[in-house]
Amino acid sequence: MRRLIAGNWKMNGLISSQAEIEALKGLTGGATCDIVVCPPFTLIDRAVEAVKGSNLVIGAQDCHAQSSGAHTGEISAEMLADLGVRYVILGHSERRVLNGEDDEIVMGKALAAHRAGLISIVCVGETRHERDEARALEVVGEQLRGSVPEGATSRHLVIAYEPVWAIGTGLVPTSEQIEEVHAAIRQMLKERLGDDGHLVKILYGGSVKASNAAVIFGLRNVDGALVGGASLKASEFAGIISAAV
Numbered sequence: 476m477r478r479l480i481a482g483n484w485k486m487n488g489l490i491s492s493q494a495e496i497e498a499l500k501g502l503t504g505g506a507t508c509d510i511v512v513c514p515p516f517t518l519i520d521r522a523v524e525a526v527k528g529s530n531l532v533i534g535a536q537d538c539h540a541q542s543s544g545a546h547t548g549e550i551s552a553e554m555l556a557d558l559g560v561r562y563v564i565l566g567h568s569e570r571r572v573l574n575g576e577d578d579e580i581v582m583g584k585a586l587a588a589h590r591a592g593l594i595s596i597v598c599v600g601e602t603r604h605e606r607d608e609a610r611a612l613e614v615v616g617e618q619l620r621g622s623v624p625e626g627a628t629s630r631h632l633v634i635a636y637e638p639v640w641a642i643g644t645g646l647v648p649t650s651e652q653i654e655e656v657h658a659a660i661r662q663m664l665k666e667r668l669g670d671d672g673h674l675v676k677i678l679y680g681g682s683v684k685a686s687n688a689a690v691i692f693g694l695r696n697v698d699g700a701l702v703g704g705a706s707l708k709a710s711e712f713a714g715i716i717s718a719a720v
């Protein structure tokens with residue numbers, strides 16, 4: 476399966492950050508994986524223009540569940556597709572925990588993204604407390620079943636396992652912990668999508684760096700990474716991409 480490496484810039488980047496995308500193009504010409512950069516909404520139009528003709532594509536960090544209407548400040552999946560966006564991150568823990576987004580909201584957004592022709596990167600992951608209570612598989616299973624629409628296919632769905640306690644902390648689960656959760660996600664996808672469940676990419680996210688990427692990519696059912704902080708600098712992000720052989 477061709478690996479996918481996605482960079483989630485979160486709330487970082489100004490117009491001058493375009494230079495990182497230009498540098499990334501120069502560093503990833505020979506990449507053998509799919510590469511997605513997800514800048515803030517304010518930079519998407521310029522970013523789409525900048526990556527034309529390269530092997531980079533642009534994603535967004537969220538979208539609304541409706542296609543249009545009286546939703547002040549929101550951005551629809553159709554608007555993103557209209558700009559040339561290809562992917563959208565949904566259900567990130569920073570939106571689930573901080574903005575109170577529940578599985579039902581995430582599923583509605585995934586349906587909207589599918590309608591607009593976007594590929595959803597649906598995030599799941601347990602908190603430190605849930606991990607310590609040995610409830611990681613239970614929590615991830617609930618999030619997955621609650622967020623992934625019936626009828627979803629590998630053409631429109633990617634899953635990202637991001638343990639909340641590994642995001643931005645420098646902490647990474649053990650290889651056994653990552654493989655256990657990714658295997659459970661794979662099984663749930665097969666139960667929900669049938670044979671196509673084998674084809675849905677499962678990304679790992681949470682303190683991925685150029686120094687640990689090769690080990691993580693060598694684990695079973697790890698088809699790529701969703702990278703936060705390390706995606707902000709082209710040289711570091713390119714180091715992760717080069718490990719995705």
Ligand SMILES: O=C(CO)COP(=O)(O)O
Pocket residue numbers: 483567637641642643644645680681682683701702703704705
């Ligand atoms: O939240 C993440 C990507 O969506 C992971 O962030 P870090 O790579 O900074 O831990």
